[in-house]
Amino acid sequence: xxxSAVSVILCVLxxxxxxxxxxxxxxxxxxxxxxxxxATLNISALSEGGNSSVSSIPLPGNQSSENPSxxxxxxxxxxxxxxxxxxxxxxxxxxxxxxxxxxxxxAALGANVAIGATVTEEFTDGVLPGCQVIxxxxxxxVDEAVIYYExxxxxxxxxxxxxxxxxxxxxxxxxxxxxxxxxxxQATPQFPSGGTTGADIHAEDAxxxxxxxxxIVIAVIDSGVDYLHAxxxxxxxxxxxxxxxxxxxxxxxxxxxxxxxxxxxxxxIAAAGNNGEGVxxxxxxxxxxxxxxxxxxxxxxISNEIKAINYAVAHGADILSCSFGADTYSSLEKDAIDNxxxxxxxxxxxxxxxxxxxxxxxSSYISPNILSVASTAPDDSRSSFSxxxxxxxxxxxxxxxxYSTLPGGEISIGTTRYSDDFxxxxxxxxxxxxxxxxxxxxxDTTTYISAPSSAAIGPYGNDWDxxxxxxxxxxxAGLTSPVLRYQCSADTxxxxxxxxxxxSEDGSNFSYNGLSGNTNGFIERTVDLTxxxxxxxxxxxxxxxxxxxxxxxxxxxxxxxxxxxxGQLDGPMTSVYGYMSGTSMATPMVSGVAGLxxxxxxxxxxxxxxxxxxxxxxxLPALTGKCVSGGRVNVSAAMGPAPAPPxxxxxxxxxxxxxxxxxxxxxxxxxxxxxxxGNMSVQLSRTGETAIPAEYxxxxxxxxxxxxxxxxxxxxxxxxxxxxxxxxxxTLPAAFTISADTSAxxxxxxxxxxxxNMVSAPRQGSALDLTNTTPGSLYCYDPLQGRYVSCxxxxxxxxxxxxxxxxxxxxxxxxxxxxxxxxxxxxAGWNLIGSxxxxxATGDITFVPASLSLAGDVYAxxxxxxxYTETLSLTPGQAYWMAFSGDGVMIVA
Numbered sequence: 036x037x038x039s040a041v042s043v044i045l046c047v048l049x050x051x052x053x054x055x056x057x058x059x060x061x062x063x064x065x066x067x068x069x070x071x072x073x074a075t076l077n078i079s080a081l082s083e084g085g086n087s088s089v090s091s092i093p094l095p096g097n098q099s100s101e102n103p104s105x106x107x108x109x110x111x112x113x114x115x116x117x118x119x120x121x122x123x124x125x126x127x128x129x130x131x132x133x134x135x136x137x138x139x140x141x142a143a144l145g146a147n148v149a150i151g152a153t154v155t156e157e158f159t160d161g162v163l164p165g166c167q168v169i170x171x172x173x174x175x176x177v178d179e180a181v182i183y184y185e186x187x188x189x190x191x192x193x194x195x196x197x198x199x200x201x202x203x204x205x206x207x208x209x210x211x212x213x214x215x216x217x218x219x220x221q222a223t224p225q226f227p228s229g230g231t232t233g234a235d236i237h238a239e240d241a242x243x244x245x246x247x248x249x250x251i252v253i254a255v256i257d258s259g260v261d262y263l264h265a266x267x268x269x270x271x272x273x274x275x276x277x278x279x280x281x282x283x284x285x286x287x288x289x290x291x292x293x294x295x296x297x298x299x300x301x302x303x304i305a306a307a308g309n310n311g312e313g314v315x316x317x318x319x320x321x322x323x324x325x326x327x328x329x330x331x332x333x334x335x336x337i338s339n340e341i342k343a344i345n346y347a348v349a350h351g352a353d354i355l356s357c358s359f360g361a362d363t364y365s366s367l368e369k370d371a372i373d374n375x376x377x378x379x380x381x382x383x384x385x386x387x388x389x390x391x392x393x394x395x396x397x398s399s400y401i402s403p404n405i406l407s408v409a410s411t412a413p414d415d416s417r418s419s420f421s422x423x424x425x426x427x428x429x430x431x432x433x434x435x436x437x438y439s440t441l442p443g444g445e446i447s448i449g450t451t452r453y454s455d456d457f458x459x460x461x462x463x464x465x466x467x468x469x470x471x472x473x474x475x476x477x478x479d480t481t482t483y484i485s486a487p488s489s490a491a492i493g494p495y496g497n498d499w500d501x502x503x504x505x506x507x508x509x510x511x512a513g514l515t516s517p518v519l520r521y522q523c524s525a526d527t528x529x530x531x532x533x534x535x536x537x538x539s540e541d542g543s544n545f546s547y548n549g550l551s552g553n554t555n556g557f558i559e560r561t562v563d564l565t566x567x568x569x570x571x572x573x574x575x576x577x578x579x580x581x582x583x584x585x586x587x588x589x590x591x592x593x594x595x596x597x598x599x600x601x602g603q604l605d606g607p608m609t610s611v612y613g614y615m616s617g618t619s620m621a622t623p624m625v626s627g628v629a630g631l632x633x634x635x636x637x638x639x640x641x642x643x644x645x646x647x648x649x650x651x652x653x654x655l656p657a658l659t660g661k662c663v664s665g666g667r668v669n670v671s672a673a674m675g676p677a678p679a680p681p682x683x684x685x686x687x688x689x690x691x692x693x694x695x696x697x698x699x700x701x702x703x704x705x706x707x708x709x710x711x712x713g714n715m716s717v718q719l720s721r722t723g724e725t726a727i728p729a730e731y732x733x734x735x736x737x738x739x740x741x742x743x744x745x746x747x748x749x750x751x752x753x754x755x756x757x758x759x760x761x762x763x764x765x766t767l768p769a770a771f772t773i774s775a776d777t778s779a780x781x782x783x784x785x786x787x788x789x790x791x792n793m794v795s796a797p798r799q800g801s802a803l804d805l806t807n808t809t810p811g812s813l814y815c816y817d818p819l820q821g822r823y824v825s826c827x828x829x830x831x832x833x834x835x836x837x838x839x840x841x842x843x844x845x846x847x848x849x850x851x852x853x854x855x856x857x858x859x860x861x862x863a864g865w866n867l868i869g870s871x872x873x874x875x876a877t878g879d880i881t882f883v884p885a886s887l888s889l890a891g892d893v894y895a896x897x898x899x900x901x902x903y904t905e906t907l908s909l910t911p912g913q914a915y916w917m918a919f920s921g922d923g924v925m926i927v928a
Contacts, residue, residue: 117363118195119336122155123169123180124367126191143167146187150175156338161345162374163367168196168338197337197363199329199397213314214413215303215433215624223413223436223614230413235433236624238317240671241631246308247318248634253304253354253626254280254347256340257297259290259327261442264298265610266306266313272322274350280325281346283339290325292442294333297325299615300358302440303623304630313612314439317627317670321634324352329359341371348375353633354644355379356626358619360395364822369400376404378641380626382618383409383422390424391864394821399427401819401862404641406629406648409658410434410621411667416657421618423661426864429649431658431667432628434621441611446518446561449605453509453579457483457490457597462507468500475583476503484522484557484597492583493526493593504580508542509601511575516604517564519579524557525550526592532585534594536560538567542578546570549584550594557597564601628670635674647673682737684763685710690756690770695746698776698851699799700730700832702858706740712760717742719754719771727754730832731860733883733924741858741883741924745832746773747799778852785847785912788898791840793914795869796831798851803828805839805847812840816867834859834927836867836914849912856928861887863921870909871927877907880925887923 127143147154147169156168171180177195184193214221218235222228252272262271262279271279280290292298301323308319326346328339347355355377372379379402384395390407398407407428410418412435417423421434455462457478465476479491492501511517525534528551535549546568550560564572581596629644636643651673652666659665687708695701706717711734719727727749729742740758753769776799785794787808796803805813805828814823815830815837826837831849834857839847855872877893894903894916909915909927919925 117361118177118197119338120177121171121173122196122336122338123152123171123177123184123193124196124338125167125169125184125193126163126367126370127165127167127189128191143189146184146190150180150183152180156342158341158345162348162371163341163345165191166341166367192366194365194367195363197361197365197368198334199337199340199359199361199368200334213438215437216315216317218413221413225436225616226413231415234411234413234415234667236317236628236667237669237671241674242308242319244674245631245634247305247316247321247630248637249320249322250637251318251354251630251633252322252324252350252352253318253356253630254324254326254343254352255297255301255304255356255623256326256328256343256347257292257300257356257358258294258329258331258333259292259297260301260323260325261292261298261440262290262325264302264440264442266310266440266612267298267301267323269307269310270305270316270320270323272324279323280327281343282327283342283346284327284330284335290327292325292327293331294329295441296329296333296358296615296619297327298442299437299439299613300356300619300623301325302612303437303620304356304627306440313610317624318630318634321627321630324350335359337365337368341367344371344375348377352377354626354629356623357397358382358617358622360384360398362393362395364394364396368397369402369820372397372400372405373402376641378406378629378644379404380406380408380622380629382622383407383424383428385410385420385617385619386422387420388422390422390427394427395422398422399424399821401821404645406430406625406645407662408432408434408618408621408625409662410616410618411655411657412436415655415667417655417661418616418618418621420616421621423658425660425662428662429645430625430652430664431655431662432621432624433667434618434624435616436614437616437620437624438612438614439620441613443611445609445611446520447605448518448520448600448602450514451600451602452511452514452517453599453601455599456485457599458487460490460503462505463490463503464506466502466504468502469498473499473501475499475501479595482524482595489522489595489597490581491593491595493591495527495532495583495585495590495593497585497587497590499583499585501584502537502580502582503596504542505578508576508578511564511572511577511601513574514603515573517573517601518604519562519564519599519601521560521599522557522597523550523560524595526553527551527583527585527594528589528591531588532591533583535582535584536562537580537582538562538564538570538572539578539580540572540575545578545580547580547582549582553591557595625668628668628673631670632673647675651675682710682712682760682762684765685712685715685758685760686765687756687758687767687770690767693770694772694774695744696776696799696852697746697749697751697773698778699747699854700743700745700834700857702856703729703742703744704858706742706756706758707738708758708765709738710760710762711737711740711758712762714761715740716759718757719744719749719773720757720766721750721752721754724750724754733860733922735884743858743860744771749773751775776852780851781853782848782850783912785849787839787841787845787847789841789843790898790901791838791896792898793836793867793896793916794839794847794912795833795836795914796849796851797833797854797869797871797911798849799833799854802850803831803847804849807841807843807845808847809840809842812838814838816865818862818864818866821864833857833871834869836869838867856926858924858926861917861919861923861925863919864890865916865918867914868909868917868925869914870911872911874911875909875927877909880927883924883926886921887925888920890918890920893917 151172158166216238220229278288306316308315326343328335381398409431410421483489533549537545537547539545689707691705717729756770757766833854
């Protein structure tokens with residue numbers, strides 16, 4: 036008798052109202068799970084962690100060739116790669132001119148030919164123009180390729196083709212209740228005593244206003260969608276040629292779901308409502324665009340994700356629903372999302388960690404059109420698995436035990452050729468492949484599906500290979516669609532020990548597959564005997580066997596088998612529904628909410644949708660300090676009144692101060708006018724001179740703003756002040772005067788130690804001498820991107836902090852005009868801040884608006900010990916980490 040090695044596929048654990056013909060299972064940190072085995076691919080569960088302590092503040096280090104960011108990331112070992120081997124994404128500065136610009140096209144071609152690389156795909160337009168997908172030669176690693184391409188002319192950045200994965204977790208058996216839409220305290224698998232009445236998104240109240248619109252299209256970027264499902268077919272988007280989306284994994288126009296995940300998400304958004312079938316989506320008739328970039332294992336590449344985003348934008352999608360993620364930062368992914376111009380709803384992740392300290396992408400990108408979603412439970416607690424973050428996660432939504440559509444269908448068996456309820460083991464015999472003489476299979480009268488008993492084995496030991504085999508064959512003669520259905524409960528070491536079923540044509544050579552891990556009780560498995568591990572047993576005589584196979588390490592409680600039935604599949608499958616849990620389920624809940632809001636207010640922009648959802652949540656103690664809004668979405672409240680009329684063109688009436696010097700920054704404390712907006716730009720202009728854009732603009736309200744101009748080297752005389760918003764522009768002629776700075780300059784000496792140092796230059800128009808430091812080691816921190824940015828001495832300005840490295844103890848000198856005060860634009864989260872001319876107590880810092888505050892302690896860095904220390908004062912020449920409660924301006928004097 037032969038049996039081949041078992042390999043592992045991790046799938047999502049589903050709980051069906053009826054069980055489909057394809058079994059599935061899952062694993063995630065801290066949750067019970069099992070794996071399903073056949074012979075295709077090895078994948079193991081991820082284990083990730085993080086914290087929000089000072090140690091999670093970004094530290095400098097040698098620039099990684101795999102990730103140009105200097106932020107250190109802790110990533111646990113995993114067998115599934117973080118990126119596609121042999122593939123690289125390269126973006127050129129020429130953007131959508133890559134085809135039009137012969138010089139850069141030639142440079143790109145030359146760079147590729149020089150190393151024997153080929154371009155497999157090129158984006159000349161869409162959300163990421165100028166991007167090439169490169170296939171690398173066999174003798175070059177991805178790390179080496181990143182370094183090579185980033186040194187080529189015209190390359191904006193190069194990075195690995197990172198993998199993104201599904202954000203779901205396993206759960207317990209099913210109950211057909213959609214508590215997330217209307218919570219009446221009903222029981223769910225993990226809340227058998229019921230949840231909290233009203234702990235839902237208040238969908239029924241919102242449906243009194245609208246149940247959605249056929250004109251709204253929500254793109255589900257996921258594992259595909261079962262577009263034939265009875266509760267989804269009517270709401271599938273159509274490209275006019277009968278296609279409801281695209282499959283970027285197999286590169287065809289058939290985005291059928293082979294993972295279950297995308298179908299479940301689609302049903303949460305827009306399962307047909309009020310049709311007497313199954314469940315209802317948040318939207319009853321909104322269209323679903325199915326974009327498959329995740330494969331059957333729940334993983335997908337950044338390049339395929341970008342293609343999916345491109346497709347969605349090009350084909351008129353209104354909202355992107357993204358229930359996936361990973362801990363790798365991708366500039367390409369962020370740029371594609373930023374450039375999409377759509378609301379992108381993203382899962383916060385299922386590691387139970389603080390995303391402020393350990394980001395989860397794409398949900399953690401600082402992007403105006405990303406809405407990051409945590410998961411809540413039926414009792415309004417934060418789901419135990421859900422990630423959180425007071426600055427990086429926006430809202431919560433129901434995500435535990437969510438009942439929705441699943442692909443495939445429930446089967447019925449007509450002609451039955453064999454059945455056994457295991458009231459005894461008559462007709463079965465035991466075989467031990469290890470030849471130990473062990474007899475371990477038994478009848479168990481305490482654990483079963485149908486009385487009085489089941490077949491059982493365990494607890495088991497190491498290195499078992501114990502089989503229970505049907506003594507006689509079973510004839511499938513005349514059966515054209517034979518199936519095997521049975522109940523199984525397993526508790527084994529995940530991915531190491533296996534509870535298997537085997538099929539043979541001769542009673543000796545068995546083909547088999549199995550489960551690994553903990554099923555948390557009996558589950559129903561249905562096996563298609565027309566395609567069992569690639570073999571068709573239709574019309575043949577077969578033998579059946581069950582086996583417990585273990586390795587030499589950890590053991591478990593074993594397996595139970597009950598209620599075997601083999602026969603003819605009778606009729607078509609009926610629609611299947613089941614429970615799943617995860618931020619993956621909370622995400623489409625919010626995508627559906629956005630769809631309802633857009634149906635009521637078609638003029639809403641992504642910013643409007645995001646604001647309405649975040650500003651109208653139900654505050655929850657479990658989410659206070661855990662997400663930006665501190666609450667769970669309430670679609671009824673968000674429906675509210677229609678948006679205010681559009682703001683008209685701006686005007687500008689005054690500027691204070693109205694004069695500055697040609698040596699450096701002038702801080703504008705009051706720019707006045709009307710119809711100022713948050714995305715307003717401000718600049719100084721003068722005939723014959725290059726315009727001077729504001730270093731930053733902070734809009735306090737419709738009539739007041741603050742900004743700063745860098746007049747270093749500018750022509751003296753009168754300059755016009757101009758403001759621009761989406762509604763228009765306005766100019767105040769000759770309103771600002773730049774004069775020559777005749778004051779004396781002096782030099783400040785900044786001591787640095789070997790290794791990394793945090794420094795600043797408290798001088799206007801400073802000439803910074805970095806002679807004795809490590810070349811190319813000057814970095815500032817961009818709080819909007821959450822990453823370090825390489826700088827030169829010419830980029831240094833007062834108020835900003837910098838990292839610099841030195842090979843030995845030395846000094847940096849900054850020569851320029853004195854700087855006794857600055858006003859500096861800051862953002863929510865960590866900012867790297869510099870000092871001024873004289874020491875300043877942290878308590879003397881002024882904030883605008885008044886509600887802005889430090890979100891924690893101020894930290895200095897000791898290069899001697901490599902540790903952060905708290906401080907209450909700012910010393911000239913040094914830099915400090917400060918975390919802020921929001922966006923605004925800090926004034927230091």
